Amino acid sequence: MDNQLVDTACQPVHAALRQGTPATDPVVAQHVAHCPACAALAEGGPTMAHGLDEAAAAVSPELEALLGAVEASVERERGPVAWLRSRPTPVRMLLTGVVALAVPLLVALVWRRVDLSVYPLDRLAVDLVVMLVPAALALWVVLRPLFRPGLPRWTDGAVLALAVLGVLVGPALTPAHHAHPASLLGTGDQFVPRAVACFLTGLVLGIPVLLWSLIVLRRSGRWGLPLRLSAVAAGALGTVGVFMHCPLVTPEHLLAGHATVLVPFIVLGLVAGFGFGRRSPDSAP
């Protein structure tokens, strides 16, 4: 007997057990011979079937009142934000990808780093991939719909760790080149001002991604996890944005001015996620 046949036969057997039919009954016996779960159930006899149903009998009678609250929540789902959230998941992911890539692409088009022509192509690819992949993963996790089976609990921690590692790869490697005079600036008296300028630029570039992801995700009442991972993605993409503009290649500058962009986003995600995690505007009163 294949699995599907066993599946469809479970319900009638459960009904028989509820009526007190013994496990020796031919219909029950035939099914339990192929279904170990129902065999274990049937061995408990009618007492077990009765006890299980009693265990589930305590259901609140206030569901009709709850329907009013649910319909009120649904009624509030109007306007462009609600419309965006209700788009099919592939559409929301596509739109989010466009917004996420628009930031670094716009920078590359109108405000790109002056040393791009001498930047080694393979190193450029490595620098971009290690920052973009965690950002893409973070956005994929937050946009993943709830009707898909849940991801393991360690997923958000792993994505966060990848993002941190991603922004540290650049500073950890030797400078990509020494072929452009602008790339060698940012030392001595200029170290702090240039690092601060890059840090602030990265913050500004990351914010649109954070706002967009908060608009399109279908949060389940509380911000917690979605806010944390949206912030991680925004921080990583802000770092990509500033990387596409700033020609400095010294590890000290990349660490102080670029990698630090991720920090306030992570802090924001943790603090705000914790704070909003206790309150929900969508929750039942």
Add this chain to the structure above:
Amino acid sequence: MAAFVGGDRAAFGELFRRYAPRLQRLMQRDLGRVEDAHDLVQQTFLQLHRARNDFRIGAKLRPWLFTIALNLKRQHFRRQGRRPVTSLDADDGVAEPVAPVGNPEARVGDVQLRAALLKLPEAQREVIMLHWFEGLTFREIAAAVGASQPAVKVRAHRGYTKLRAAMGSGV
């Protein structure tokens, strides 16, 4: 569901009346507090509304809805930083269990079984809730919990075996 996806608001109420009692029961077994169970049932239907355009007409709604509910329940426990527990304090909003009627031996067995059900690992209790109480097939349960069919069958078998043993031993 097809009518609801098509924009029929009344169909939403029908879906709620059909599935909310089951979801309420599923939530309340683990959450204990009626208010928490109501909150998650409400969230489940709000998520159903938001995801309606993802639903493939012709697909089965029940496993889809239960997957949303189970994910919300897991998120709830994650936020609370705890595993499922049920308070035994009748004054803190916990639903009063319905007293089993019948002979005293059956009543003792029901209490033992209820306690044993709460002590089961979440993965096993979840499968039993869906298999016995909600009548989902193993294929539907596997889709809902994100595991293979053999895995959920093993969980169900182990869970039922533990419950049976608990009945015999007095937990």
